[in-house]
Amino acid sequence: MGKNMLIAQSGGPTAAINASLSGAVQQARCSGQIGKVYGARFGVEGILKGNIVDLDGCLRSEEDFHVLECTPSMALGSCRYKLPAPGEDGEVYRRLLQALHEYEIGYFFYIGGNDSMDTVAKLSRYFAEQGEDIKVAGVPKTIDNDLAETDHSPGFGSAAKFIATAVQEIIRDASVYDTRSVTIVEIMGRDAGWLTASSALARDEHTGAPHLIYLPEVPFSVADFLGDVERLHKEVKNVVVAVSEGVRTADGRYAAESYQSGVVDTFGHRYLSGVGKYLENMVRHNIGCKVRSVELNVLQRAAAHVLSATDIDEARGVGQAAVRFALEGKTGFVAVIRRASQEPYEASYDCAPIERIANVARNVPPEWITPERNDVTGEMLRYLEPLILGEVRFPTERGLPKHFLLRA
The missing domain is CATH 3.40.50.460 (Phosphofructokinase domain)
Known part of the structure; x- marks a missing residue:
């Protein structure tokens, strides 16, 4: 059995981010190349504080994964912790590396938006400089849809x-x-x-x-x-x-x-x-x-009662793709979505270097805004329409949506 995997979530919540967590964990399990799967509570802050849980013990059945995918916000919790540049505070990086060594981590995945990709960039650069064989990958999420390189970000469609x-x-x-x-x-x-x-x-x-x-x-x-x-x-x-x-x-x-x-x-x-x-x-x-x-x-960002099935499927898929790319030996990347076809809508998964994504904002193209600056064009609607399609059958309890709560 190979090295262990650690995954964490960061930044603002979305209704689809837990589907990416689900996809990544399931892909790791079925790969046969990863040992144990751990989760860090509250992002990199949780790693620094030793707040790490055994996800293999928390997610045991298909029903667990289904409930997790239909649960809004972040099952692992989040943080807004800005890592210093590696040369500014080496102690923080040494503590992070020590924690990953303690759990024999060979793969680290961070699910988040622009600020989280900054963390991915810094960690992948630090590990490379130290000669550490720890694959670091970003998994995109943001309702703002402002990440570069990807056609759209998981979480945006449901929002x-x-x-x-x-x-x-x-x-x-x-x-x-x-x-x-x-x-x-x-x-x-x-x-x-x-x-x-x-x-x-x-x-x-x-x-x-x-x-x-x-x-x-x-x-x-x-x-x-x-x-x-x-x-x-x-x-x-x-x-x-x-x-x-x-x-x-x-x-x-x-x-x-x-x-x-x-x-x-x-x-x-x-x-x-x-x-x-x-x-x-x-x-x-x-x-x-x-x-x-x-x-x-x-x-x-938390309205899981109107999930887009397209969004949940792609959020899960991009989590799975990130694990596959890392197992191929890639590091310092973000798994992204490519629009392969508009009619019928089809998408595929790719990876892009973290340097092209971290701290880069993607705005609405000016040609998709009307000259009067008070409306959007038909091209914008054509881009948006496939992303909200499909309904998700979410589990209920006592007449209300049932949510996955991490017991650790």
Whole structure:
């Protein structure tokens, strides 16, 4: 039997990240080339604190894996720990290496987004410099869909499906009264507008809502926004707006800066929220109609009751692919998804060097945003549509979804 495997999760939760964990563990077991499979609780912080569990003992049946794949957030827990550069704090790296030696780890997989891929890059470089034969791989996840090299990120499809579903229901609610109104839906997205763009999937033959979509990739103007609403009110009584939390004005400042705390995380990312409420007040004071704002908040990343089957299948598949690539001898890579065909939709798995992904943001292409900067194009819809397809039969208990809880 070969060396052991360690896997961990990091960054923000998604509704599909546990499917990648499931796929990786199952692939390791069926390979016959890996000894024991361990999980680190709370990312690299858990490794440093010795918080490591035996996943072989926690996942024993097909039902365990099915429940795990339908459970949102992270079964192993997360962290937002930024590793120093190897030359800045060698002690941290020595402690990490000592822990991996203790458990005879030959394969380390980190499931996460941009910041997590920074950790993968640093660890793979450090192990190579030390001559350590430990394969290090990243498994992508992020609802923001902003990872480079991959056609899309696991977790995004389910988040997009939830947003489209929620916006569709908000549209129905907004249309019940025969009076002028504006409903503003604030959607996650610091620098990339993929999630907000997915609100366009709510449109059908009966309505053009959401009528306005604002992404952080283009400058945002409050004056233009108010003008757009007033123009639409000449034709539409109930205007529905989707806006990214990270929209910025032409000078680079967040549009709702006065509504935000200014607090940042360990990676220097500012905590964002408030643009919906800010625009609600602008409409109330300048237009004077009925107005409300809705912040979807954490439901965007934890709504496992509307999972995309495509997303779960690919999240599992990319976890399996990462293990296969590592067993082939690859290291310092991220398993990625390639779109092989649009109609019918087909995808395959590949690996990309970590240097091309870590700390690189992938934004919505400018040609997928309309010239008026308040909507997305048909090409964006064609890209999005396959990613939300299919339903997942999730297990229930007492009339509610059943979730997998790690007992360790």
